[in-house]
Amino acid sequence: MIEAVGLTKRYGDKTAVHNLSFQVRPGAVTGFLGPNGSGKSTTMRMILGLDNPTSGQVTIGGYPYRRLPNAPRQVGALLDAKAVHGGRSARNHLLSLAQLSGIPARRVDEVLGVVGLQEVARRRSKGFSLGMGQRLGIAAALLGDPQVLLFDEPVNGLDPEGILWVRNLMKSLAAEGRTVFVSSHLMSEMALTADHLIVIGRGQLLADGSVQDFIAQNSAGFARVRTPDTEPQLREKLTVALTEAGAHVLPEQDGALRVTGLPLPRISDIAHDTDVRLWELSPHQASLEEAYMRMTQGAVDYRSTTDQRAGLMQPLPPGAQPPMPVPGQGQPGWYAPPSPQQGGQPFAMPQGVPGAVPPGPYGAPSAPGTPGAGQPNPYAHPAPQAAAQGAAPVQGLVPPAPAAPARPASAPIDPTKPEDVR
Numbered sequence: 399m400i401e402a403v404g405l406t407k408r409y410g411d412k413t414a415v416h417n418l419s420f421q422v423r424p425g426a427v428t429g430f431l432g433p434n435g436s437g438k439s440t441t442m443r444m445i446l447g448l449d450n451p452t453s454g455q456v457t458i459g460g461y462p463y464r465r466l467p468n469a470p471r472q473v474g475a476l477l478d479a480k481a482v483h484g485g486r487s488a489r490n491h492l493l494s495l496a497q498l499s500g501i502p503a504r505r506v507d508e509v510l511g512v513v514g515l516q517e518v519a520r521r522r523s524k525g526f527s528l529g530m531g532q533r534l535g536i537a538a539a540l541l542g543d544p545q546v547l548l549f550d551e552p553v554n555g556l557d558p559e560g561i562l563w564v565r566n567l568m569k570s571l572a573a574e575g576r577t578v579f580v581s582s583h584l585m586s587e588m589a590l591t592a593d594h595l596i597v598i599g600r601g602q603l604l605a606d607g608s609v610q611d612f613i614a615q616n617s618a619g620f621a622r623v624r625t626p627d628t629e630p631q632l633r634e635k636l637t638v639a640l641t642e643a644g645a646h647v648l649p650e651q652d653g654a655l656r657v658t659g660l661p662l663p664r665i666s667d668i669a670h671d672t673d674v675r676l677w678e679l680s681p682h683q684a685s686l687e688e689a690y691m692r693m694t695q696g697a698v699d700y701r702s703t704t705d706q707r708a709g710l711m712q713p714l715p716p717g718a719q720p721p722m723p724v725p726g727q728g729q730p731g732w733y734a735p736p737s738p739q740q741g742g743q744p745f746a747m748p749q750g751v752p753g754a755v756p757p758g759p760y761g762a763p764s765a766p767g768t769p770g771a772g773q774p775n776p777y778a779h780p781a782p783q784a785a786a787q788g789a790a791p792v793q794g795l796v797p798p799a800p801a802a803p804a805r806p807a808s809a810p811i812d813p814t815k816p817e818d819v820r
């Protein structure tokens with residue numbers, strides 16, 4: 399198990415990670431999500447002993463990485479697939495890593511087979527494509543047959559077949575009881591791969607829970623309603639009736655209506671009462687991407703001035719006014735329906751849900767005993783809408799952070815670099 403307690407990393411006056419506490423358990427794929435610059439790589443580097451925490455600590459199986467007995471046999475990592483000696487063949491690269499860690503040479507051929515690089519094993523890696531480099535990095539991570547695996551963007555550059563392969567590999571490693579911690583920006587992929595999610599924004603914990611809970615708590619289910627295409631007046635009539643009944647109705651691009659705020663039987667009754675025939679009435683769950691966009695919209699550092707996430711916006715019907723913003727419910731017109739937590743705190747998971755993050759010190763009231771409760775947050779700065787409402791609860795699974803451990807004397811070891819001792 400990986401356990402972070404009050405993990406904080408500052409680079410000068412830049413706080414990359416702030417008071418982060420979480421556990422990554424064996425037997426599951428745990429996805430590590432967050433916008434660009436939110437601190438994922440920094441956290442992974444601290445887990446692997448490549449960076450020292452400014453305060454707090456992170457352990458693997460109870461030990462900081464640098465004190466872990468026979469670390470390369472226990473922990474494998476892919477941080478940067480380009481961190482290889484390009485002049486060496488794939489096989490020689492892996493052989494040098496194996497020799498440094500006392501791993502038998504036959505294991506090199508095994509992992510080359512696992513990642514599908516047997517045919518190019520004797521080619522210099524500098525000629526490798528991005529996807530081949532990723533496979534070589536994954537082979538290096540698997541070399542010691544470790545129980546704990548960290549992957550930073552493992553599907554980066556892979557083709558669809560490669561993405562499917564990585565997905566199945568992660569799942570099978572977890573099914574063998576290993577701890578698998580994987581960062582990705584590909585939400586659709588994470589939805590298919592991860593069992594559990596840890597989401598950070600601006601270095602702070604936003605959510606820690608199952609994928610299902612995350613989607614359920616950060617988006618509402620919705621109904622798709624379709625009236626006969628041949629009678630557009632029925633659509634307008636139903637829209638008015640549903641809105642009067644308290645629903646939030648948005649037009650979908652194919653002419654259907656997306657309805658939130660009313661249960662399906664009530665929608666059906668209203669349609670019946672207003673004499674509107676329906677061609678479709680179906681329940682839907684928002685996607686992980688929609689839930690993620692909703693949660694992190696206030697914690698995004700880098701956003702194009704022209705791209706207003708147009709692909710996730712609903713087109714307004716001719717003459718319609720955009721809806722008014724509702725505090726805590728994100729940006730109006732978003733594809734993702736409002737969170738069921740009416741009244742705000744879009745970052746907060748509910749109390750009582752296993753793995754949920756209780757309200758934290760940076761917006762919502764602190765839960766008693768919450769790590770970091772009452773501490774000033776040097777990293778917080780005003781963010782629009784959601785972040786200002788209830789940003790960054792802190793997980794309550796673990797006790798408050800102890801003092802930072804003494805810095806080990808040994809030099810950092812990068813398991814992705816052949817020149818480093820593993």
Ligand SMILES: Nc1ncnc2c1ncn2[C@@H]1O[C@H](COP(=O)(O)OP(=O)(O)OP(=O)(O)O)[C@@H](O)[C@H]1O
Pocket residue numbers: 409412413414432433434435436437438439440441
């Ligand atoms: N060595 C460093 N010196 C100064 N600032 C750093 C250093 N490493 C990271 N940072 C800063 O810390 C913040 C977190 O960076 P980090 O690379 O951990 O984010 P990330 O979530 O992995 O981002 P991405 O998704 O873009 O890879 C960023 O603002 C980054 O600029």
